[in-house]
Amino acid sequence: MKKLSTLFLSLLSAMVFSQFTSPGTGVIYNLNSLSAAAPTVLVNNGTDYQMTANITIAAGDILLMDEDTTLKIDGGMQLTIGGIYNTTANNLLITATNPATVFKGIRLEEGSIATFKNTILEYGGGLQVLTATFLMDNCTVRYFKSGLVTGAAVNFSRGNPVVKNSTFIENDLPAVGSGANQSVALEFTNNYLSGNTKLNSNRPQINMGPSGSGVTKVLNNIVIGNRTLTKVGGISVSSLLGGVNKVLIDGNTVTDNRYGITVAGNNSSGTISNNVLTNNNSENNPATGGSGISINGSGALGLGLKIEKNEIRGHIWGITVIGTASVDLGGGSLGSVGENIFKDNGNGGNLFALYNNTANPISATNNCWREGELSDDAMVEAVIAHVVDDAALGEVNFKPYLCAAPLASVETTNLRGSIYPNPSNGNFTLSSEQAGNIVITDVSGKIIYSGQVVKGKNAISVKATAGVYFMLYQAEGKRQTMKLIIK
Secondary structure: HHHHHHHHHHHHHHHHHHHHEEEOOOOOOOHHHHHHEEEEEEEEOOEEEEOOOOOOOOOOOEEOOOOOOOEEEEEOEEEOOOOOHHHHEEEEEEEEEEEEEEEEEEEEOOOOOEEEEEEEEEOOOOOEOOOEEEEEEEEEOOOOOOOOOOOOOOOEEEEEEEEEEEEEEEEOOOOOOOOOOEEEOOOEEEOOEEEOOOOOOOOOOEEOOOOOOOOOEEEOOOEOOOOOOOOOOOOOOOOOOOOOOEEEEEEEEEEEOOOOOEOOOOOOEEEEEEEEOOOOOOOOOOOOOEEEEEEEEEOOOOOEEEEEEOOOOOOOEEEEEEEEEEEEEEEEOOOOOOOOEEEEEOOOEEEEOOEEEEEEOOOEEOOOOOOOOOHHHHHHHEEEOOOOOOOOOOOEEOOOOEEEEHHHHHEEEOOOEEEOOOOOOOOOEEEOOEEEEEEOOOOOOEEEEEEEEOOEEEEEOOOOOOOEEEEEEEEEEEEEEEEEEEE
């Protein structure tokens, strides 16, 4: 029995002392020198390195990843950075020794400084980012499992981290995330995401909590869902516990998720603009999701969100505004120009471009409510749910709107003009019977040309892509609308 105890203690001692912690005296390590300092913990195989036990780079020390190589980490092992982690390599792979047994993860302590560049990280248990100073640029994070962290493949706790030009593929958890009770103003720019939150939990691929005093910026990303993952949304930046939340969500392409973009909490403010949102309806249940954009609030009315210039197609709901949330979709106090485009957002045989499920009025002018159609008031009213449909709901002011039908009722046969040739390459002649002016618009109502004309022949040159346009010719209080075709 005594021999067995002695053997056990010897094995335990070997396990404890096989781990490595740097001295914290300003030492600069790279993988080669770190292996020399701890040859059994970080084994130099000549062509790669294998980390067989936990390594901690203490505060005051530096780990410089300056070699184009592969770092393999044994299952369950953890790399902890208390000092500085910096990448100057052009091609670095950090992976599990055996992909079937992921390494525990990488922990970046509060007060550390971390720069990940040109790195593929795979088969790990997450990056736990406790530091406020974090940069990831031109990296790939893929096939991460739940391990060191359970919130996201890269999970933030504070500060203003930056992630750009990177790729997130098929991680079990959201690509990036932060806690509902933490303040993180992430800048997430020019990234590509596909099939994250692979466990199909009720979380989006981008799952950020409140921004605090900063602004969470989600800019120019591509977020592609896996339609078999019916619980996974696209982008969420929400303040569910009352924290201040400022957002700029601009220029993203989001498709095939459960929903496109959601912002929750009446302490949320900012702008959602220039996003292309398509077919984010993977769950196909109107009661639980499927909005291109969903804004949700409770309690006292907040400042609200400016929503403009988004393209929203193929959802169960176009935009839903819920509870006591506040939005400006055009012409309101937040200065939205509108110009949102809606097409084929509906369920149960009905189209729902906008559902105002609040008691608050919404200003929503200068939007194209039915792309590809020339709408009248009744056609627009048919795709908006508000006080007209339920007296408990707030009114939506949607006039004027784009994609409007020509005002044939005010045209007159006494004013006659003609266009030739038509179709044309954009160079044509307008023969007008009176001096006046013309305005040429595309099918969304956007003006592409305007000018004055004289009585008789007017040579006009328009630079525009091939398509159908409308010319409004006005003179002496009369008007005429003509179809113009550019080939």
